[in-house]
Amino acid sequence: MTKLNLSLTNKIIALFVTVFLSQAAYSQMDCRSTLGAHLTPFHKNVPILWAIEGTMAPGIMTSPYNDTDITKLNGGMVLGALDFTIAKKHNLYLEGGYKNWTTSDFVNDAGAGKSKHLGMRQAFYTYTNNQFKIKAGLHETQLGSFPIVDERILGVSADKTIGAFSFNLRGGTVMKNFARMGVFCSNRHLYGIISPNYTENIGKKPGDTNLAGIAINWNPQYKKPVQSQSTTDSDEFSEFTDEFSTGSVEKKNFVFSQVQLLFYNEFGNQNFIPDHKLYLGAFADMNLPFNFVAKVGGVYQNMSNNNTVIYIANLGRILSWQNGSSTRFDVSYIGKTDVSQNALYMPLFSNLFLGEIMRLDAADFPLWNAKINHRFPGKLKFNIGIKAVGQITDAKTNEQDIEVGISPFKNHLKVTLIGSRVQTKLTPNDFYMIRAEVRLAF
Numbered sequence: 001m002t003k004l005n006l007s008l009t010n011k012i013i014a015l016f017v018t019v020f021l022s023q024a025a026y027s028q029m030d031c032r033s034t035l036g037a038h039l040t041p042f043h044k045n046v047p048i049l050w051a052i053e054g055t056m057a058p059g060i061m062t063s064p065y066n067d068t069d070i071t072k073l074n075g076g077m078v079l080g081a082l083d084f085t086i087a088k089k090h091n092l093y094l095e096g097g098y099k100n101w102t103t104s105d106f107v108n109d110a111g112a113g114k115s116k117h118l119g120m121r122q123a124f125y126t127y128t129n130n131q132f133k134i135k136a137g138l139h140e141t142q143l144g145s146f147p148i149v150d151e152r153i154l155g156v157s158a159d160k161t162i163g164a165f166s167f168n169l170r171g172g173t174v175m176k177n178f179a180r181m182g183v184f185c186s187n188r189h190l191y192g193i194i195s196p197n198y199t200e201n202i203g204k205k206p207g208d209t210n211l212a213g214i215a216i217n218w219n220p221q222y223k224k225p226v227q228s229q230s231t232t233d234s235d236e237f238s239e240f241t242d243e244f245s246t247g248s249v250e251k252k253n254f255v256f257s258q259v260q261l262l263f264y265n266e267f268g269n270q271n272f273i274p275d276h277k278l279y280l281g282a283f284a285d286m287n288l289p290f291n292f293v294a295k296v297g298g299v300y301q302n303m304s305n306n307n308t309v310i311y312i313a314n315l316g317r318i319l320s321w322q323n324g325s326s327t328r329f330d331v332s333y334i335g336k337t338d339v340s341q342n343a344l345y346m347p348l349f350s351n352l353f354l355g356e357i358m359r360l361d362a363a364d365f366p367l368w369n370a371k372i373n374h375r376f377p378g379k380l381k382f383n384i385g386i387k388a389v390g391q392i393t394d395a396k397t398n399e400q401d402i403e404v405g406i407s408p409f410k411n412h413l414k415v416t417l418i419g420s421r422v423q424t425k426l427t428p429n430d431f432y433m434i435r436a437e438v439r440l441a442f
Contacts, residue, residue, distance in 0.1 A: 049083035059435025064427030075101040144215035151349040164222030213264030307339035324377030354389040355399035397424035
């Protein structure tokens with residue numbers, strides 16, 4: 001650790017925040033990789049795409065335990081991808097890479113420190129037609145509107161559309177080596193203020209920790225097309241997925257845009273999942289007056305002496321300005337009502353991880369979350385984003401994050417600056433972090 005005068009540390013933080021507020025930049029709080037956006041053909045007559053991305057992530061963080069210490073943060077990663085497409089319906093995608101990182105000096109974990117990894121990140125086959133898509137192999141997947149599954153699985157994801165209904169089926173196994181918060185997560189090793197073993201309850205071999213579930217979606221606004229019409233698949237490798245539709249809504253409209261039922265199960269080796277775990281959920285998406293959109297719903301967890309209900313309320317809006325810029329904001333509340341006394345909500349693969357540093361998740365409910373992102377016009381994609389998350393009870397952890405970035409050279413280079421402030425009863429002091437991520441992709 002390096003000793004610094006506290007006033008100097010505050011000046012550094014103040015200067016960094018000033019830089020944030022004087023620039024507009026690209027902001028994405030969750031996944032800042034641009035690898036998929038740069039898949040390029042080897043040759044116009046060869047159905048193979050490739051991309052490579054390198055990342056550096058230096059930074060510093062003040063001590064949660066005293067007023068003088070700071071620690072350096074450092075991480076780096078190189079990822080490469082190959083994409084093979086045959087007859088437009090068959091696709092094979094391979095992604096792997098190398099990663100090294102140095103953990104914060106403040107980590108209270110004997111196994112922390114430095115590490116280097118080389119391995120496969122994704123390897124899957126996809127078949128797609130107009131109304132059906134199936135993916136098999138090692139891949140990242142989600143299930144339903146509520147973040148109960150956001151994981152990298154070895155298994156199958158299938159999506160089928162029939163008129164106003166769509167069905168999302170997920171099944172597979174998850175292991176420590178490839179879990180989304182495992183070896184190849186871009187920044188999960190860096191901070192580790194509170195013993196960061198994100199995969200301690202995930203199995204080491206196939207069959208230890210498994211998942212299976214289905215989401216049934218109904219579009220109440222569906223109208224049968226007069227003539228045959230093909231659907232367009234969402235971009236598997238888009239840099240982020242909007243939670244809210246940007247479609248036009250009349251000022252006085254109130255309509256349900258989607259209703260969803262969720263059935264989900266986790267099972268496996270009793271050393272990791274000792275009790276049967278069943279989850280039942282229901283959600284509704286609504287378009288509100290003045291272009292607001294909302295999501296409400298809940299999930300019931302059925303376990304032996306551990307029954308509880310999780311509910312969510314979310315409100316958001318996207319504003320488009322005449323100069324071509326756009327602003328998006330949303331606020332959420334995730335609450336918890338116990339059926340069994342002192343019940344714990346225990347899905348293994350939700351990976352909500354709110355907050356750049358503290359990674360608040362299911363164990364920390366109830367939580368509130370708010371964010372605003374502004375994208376400026378122009379080829380450089382200047383954006384700025386501000387995000388806050390807070391815990392209602394227990395340690396009452398609160399974190400505020402800000403990101404700015406820029407993407408010059410036709411988006412091949414992406415520079416993101418990140419700043420965070422954390423307040424929690426888990427440590428004696430508030431603490432701060434500033435960090436940069438520099439990504440170069442081809």
